[in-house]
Amino acid sequence: GESVGLHLPTLSVQEGDNSIINCAYSNSASDYFIWYKQESGKGPQFIIDIRSNMDKRQGQRVTVLLNKTVKHLSLQIAATQPGDSAVYFCAVLRSGGSYIPTFGRGTSLIVHP
């Protein structure tokens, strides 16, 4: 089955720095990998996804890198802002009728002004 885990439970950065959040996965059959952001007291919010046949995808201030050789996924946030403070989850999507997110453990990002 899928197993998704994160290397660091907490990441503290200064405002303006770049942040890198990492994730390891075990199921090579996943079609998509996704990053979600969860602010305190709220549900997860979709940030960006990457298909398994890609190795990089960029969004607004975010970049996701996928290394299938070592089964590693990362989320890079440029010019981190206090509003980026949240828990970030990587998720793999298993297919079969619909795409079902299976979440990893989560990394808490703390941005200091």
Add this chain to the structure above:
Amino acid sequence: DAMVIQNPRYQVTQFGKPVTLSCSQTLNHNVMYWYQQKSSQAPKLLFHYYDKDFNNEADTPDNFQSRRPNTSFCFLDIRSPGLGDAAMYLCATSRGDNTEAFFGQGTRLTVV
């Protein structure tokens, strides 16, 4: 405007007393999910509906049931809540052919 709405935001129930959590959506998505999230942990999928087809996760306790009377509404029934069922319950929706799931704000369940 809220697209996935969960009611109530906070629910307190007594040990062993049945409780129902509700979720509604305005997105007309065909897939609806229920996740359980305990403190400092990742959301854990309990079950999902693809249209009317119910899919239960293998490790979801029998104590948890769900109903989806129509496209817009989905309910989570906990027949006999135990202290270990205290958690945030998250409802989500998606189009079956799309990777993005939309989550509600969650219902935080306390069992006393």
